[in-house]
Amino acid sequence: MVIPYKKSCFDNAVEEVRLRKPHMFTKVGESEKRDAGQIRGIIVEQHVSDYLQLKYPNNYQNPDNYHIWHQPCNHDFKLAINGRTIKVDVSGPKADVTYGAYAMKPSGCDYHIIVKVIGMQSWNNIDYNQGFEILGVVSGANYVVNLNITTLEPFDVWIKRIGL
Numbered sequence: 204m205v206i207p208y209k210k211s212c213f214d215n216a217v218e219e220v221r222l223r224k225p226h227m228f229t230k231v232g233e234s235e236k237r238d239a240g241q242i243r244g245i246i247v248e249q250h251v252s253d254y255l256q257l258k259y260p261n262n263y264q265n266p267d268n269y270h271i272w273h274q275p276c277n278h279d280f281k282l283a284i285n286g287r288t289i290k291v292d293v294s295g296p297k298a299d300v301t302y303g304a305y306a307m308k309p310s311g312c313d314y315h316i317i318v319k320v321i322g323m324q325s326w327n328n329i330d331y332n333q334g335f336e337i338l339g340v341v342s343g344a345n346y347v348v349n350l351n352i353t354t355l356e357p358f359d360v361w362i363k364r365i366g367l
Contacts, residue, residue, distance in 0.1 A: 205336050278290035282367045305348070312346070321334050
């Protein structure tokens, strides 16, 4: 499933990085590559969150650290479904265009939505205008450093299975 690029999501991501950057303790080090990773992750998250918030407005909930820039959080948003709340993380590609967790990634998230940046050739060569493709979903317990994307649960199957 493809999510088109939205300038408003990009602009929101730029502003969020500006406000969160001084507090992003899990992503240490100052370099052009690290900075690119921070903005790339939040651009991806903003697009997926926007899509789900518009499609499922009655189920979508902001993360626990919404607009609390200094507070870390293990999820990007929550979904309230049939009396239960699940925590969801959005995970885009790493700098080497592979997928999976990184050192010091906060744990405790129920699901990770794995997303391809369609226009990403390398960490410093990205055309966000091409949009984003949801590759699938993995449970928190199965989210590992070297994720095999051929084993992901298809997004549409996951949506139905969780009751949306």
